[in-house]
Amino acid sequence: MTDPETLDVTIVDGYVDEPAHFGVPPYISTYPRYAAGALVDAGVPREQITYHTIDELREDNAVWRDVEAADLLVYVGGMTVPGKYVGGTPAEPDEVRELAWTANGTSIMGGPVRFGVGEANEGASETARDDLDFDFLAMADVEAAVFDLVDSGLEGFNDRYRDIEEETRWARAGAFVVEQHPNHPEYLICEMETSRGCPYRCSFCTEPMYGNPDFRPPESVVDEVDALSDRGVKHFRLGRQADILAYGGDGEAPNPDALRRLYGGIREVAPDLETLHLDNMNPITVVKWPEKAREGIRIIAEHNTPGDTAAFGLESADPNVMSDNNLNVTADQCFEAVKIVNEVAGWRPGGEKGTAPNFGDDAARRLPKLLPGINLVHGLKGETRETFEHNKRFLQRVYDEGLMLRRVNIRQVMAFEGTDMADTGAEIAKDHKQLFKQYKQEVRETIDNPMLQRVAPPGTVLPDVHLEYHQDGKTFGRQLGTYPLLVGIPGERELGSVVDIAVTDHGYRSVTGVPYPLDLNSASMDELTAIPGIGRSTAGDVVVNRPYESAGDIDVDSIERFVTAQSPEGAD
Secondary structure, rough: OOOHHHHHHEEEEEEEOOEEEEEEOOOOOOOHHHHHHHHOOOOOOOHHHEEEHHHHHHHHHHHHHHHHOOOOOEEEEEEEEOOOOOOOOOOOOHHHHHHHHHOOEEEEEEEHHHEOOOHHHHEEEOOOOOOOOOOOOOOHHHHHHHHHHHOOOOOOOOOOOOOHHHHHHHHOOOOHHHOOOOOOOOOEEEEEEEOOOOOOOOOOHHHHHHOOOEEOOOHHHHHHHHHHOOOOOEEEEEEOOOOOHOOOOOOOOOOHHHHHHHHHHHHHHOOOOOEEEEOOOOOHHHHHHHHHHHHHHHHHHHHOOOOEEEEEEEEEEOOOHHOOOOOOOOOOHHHHHHHHHHHOOOOOOOOOOOOOOOOOOOOOOOOOEEEEEEEEEEEOOOOOOOOHHHHHHHHHHHHOOOOOOOOOOEEEEEEEOOOOHHHHHHHHHHHHHHHHHHHHEEEEEHHHHHHHHHHHOOOOOOEEEEEEEEOOEEEEEOOOOOOOOOEEOOOOOOOOOOOEEEEEEEEEOOEEEEEEEOOOOOOHHHHHHHOOOOOOHHHHHHHHOOOOOHHHHHHOOHHHEEEEOOOOOOOO
């Protein structure tokens, strides 16, 4: 019998991406935090628990010693809706096998990896369940398996799901592990669970495998936020749920009172938080219970931080695909839900709530409080060439009606065992791959770019952009939050620093900006030419005629949206 007090444990985070759970940096998912809490609850001393990300192992070979020497290796990871990532690179299957081969102690893996593993983390692929050479594969909650494994003296466990009391305990006890994340504390956002499971049974989705919705009480979530806040975390996303509007209710209808207790409680225990965003909101909930939904959305927009996104799982605007895959919302219903969110929460700080959605020259210069995002999945049963046209018509209708979408997420399906798509597999996605690429590019050009200009017009201020990497003479960074805009800034600035920027131009899913406010008396030529209305000739004149006493000294329309004129001392 192994004494828990003698155990050295290493947790390796391979990152997760599920329909209702995200954990790629700068996000940290619930899995490593809850696993750490379960270990403490089972009697393992906190100081004997080490946490590493997969990127740390790639960057420093010495970190592998912690994997090799651990009495217990806990791996968490798995991608069921893979995308493109900037802050980190999810573990590939071969890397996970290497972890198992390196570990001299007992090894256990869990998380969404239990649903299946493909040859690589990509769409249009099929998966199979695989233990990847670990001693144990947790086929239910990895945190419950870890607790029971340690409690048994590393002899074994029975797969089970943890209950609310355990989750509340482990969430608080495991909060300490965030301090070992390489992004802590400034550039780390904690994914928060409010519920698991879904009442609907879409053909491709793994979330129904958790059963019907099971909600945490507000006080449990608030207590976890309190514990993480005490550990220096200031950024939170309520992303671990299928539908935030259904929180605290019967699983389908909105419960505004529960949302008020949840959001109000979070703001009370973390009054200095800097990000409070969400992820999933089911559009069918909005249209079936419009008044309750409006009240719930209003509560969210009163408590959240700007730039928030409610991801809508339309999945397909094709009625045949909808019926063949048991999708729960029609294109018309989703359009109505988009309209309601725009009307209730599409206002900008400093702007008029009653005139939402706010955009145009007179709109306030911040991102809207909450906008819908659209999820589209391709390769589903019944998909034809006409499916792509249905989707394009839906998106064009949203734009033509003067509404806003924060982003459009287009991906190809992954087929997992246990879902209805397992029989169909990835064959349709593979057959339509070239058509998918052409269609995706068309959406980027005809919808994403003009929509982004509407959501974040020139002059929009994005506070606290964290600078992440250099490319082609520019510095790229993002705010912390749900689906943050990628921002390109002229010149190579210090990575890891944080700047406010004003938007100057737009790509398909990214923007160009300059530091805000930009000082006319010290700005570079590249920064000046990034401002709308200033070409290289005008920028050259600006530099030659320095110093300036005010932005009004430059005869360029709306120049004051971007620049100021500081003391000319030390100017060029």
